[in-house]
Amino acid sequence: MFITFEGCEGVGKSTQLNFLRDYLKETGQDAIFVREPGGTSIGEQIRKVILNPANTEMASVTESMLYASSRVQLIDEVILPALREGKLVVCDRYLDSSIAYQGYARGLGADFVKKVNSYAVEHCMPDVTIFLDLCPAESFRATPGADRMEQETREFHNKVYAGYKAEIATSNGRIVPIKPSFDKNITRRLIIDALRERGAIK
Numbered sequence: 001m002f003i004t005f006e007g008c009e010g011v012g013k014s015t016q017l018n019f020l021r022d023y024l025k026e027t028g029q030d031a032i033f034v035r036e037p038g039g040t041s042i043g044e045q046i047r048k049v050i051l052n053p054a055n056t057e058m059a060s061v062t063e064s065m066l067y068a069s070s071r072v073q074l075i076d077e078v079i080l081p082a083l084r085e086g087k088l089v090v091c092d093r094y095l096d097s098s099i100a101y102q103g104y105a106r107g108l109g110a111d112f113v114k115k116v117n118s119y120a121v122e123h124c125m126p127d128v129t130i131f132l133d134l135c136p137a138e139s140f141r142a143t144p145g146a147d148r149m150e151q152e153t154r155e156f157h158n159k160v161y162a163g164y165k166a167e168i169a170t171s172n173g174r175i176v177p178i179k180p181s182f183d184k185n186i187t188r189r190l191i192i193d194a195l196r197e198r199g200a201i202k
Contacts, residue, residue, distance in 0.1 A: 051148050075123060
């Protein structure tokens, strides 16, 4: 099974991914955890370029294609080989991030992003996607040392959230929205229950 986690900045994805990692380890379920952009040597180099705050002149199409390039490398090098071996793969962000950030917030359009990412769409789509459903006003405050995406305007991040909500409506149930609780352990249980109900984990 291929599981992805999505959400706006500051929603607690890292915490919940760590909770899931611990749960899988405790229950004897072997899994590979990767992130986007990155997850491979080449992908991590691309990540540095994309998120570098100094790269203010980066064109939106360039940004979209860099994300897609990192994704293809991750698919070929890690995700598909693991899935073919029957392993569980969990990825921090994936195609839905590109649709929300570049398609909606950058204004390139969902169709354009899907076309650029046609390799991912055709060869490697998630079985289930957990979306931590908090809007930017509830979840995010820019901090010193923030990366290039985190430094974007509130209007940009609001468009990202709207993009995610639009994709949920057309995902045929693949994207599962989870409203994070103030109690992180309640959110943990909601996520694990949702994944178990869908047969993604035991």
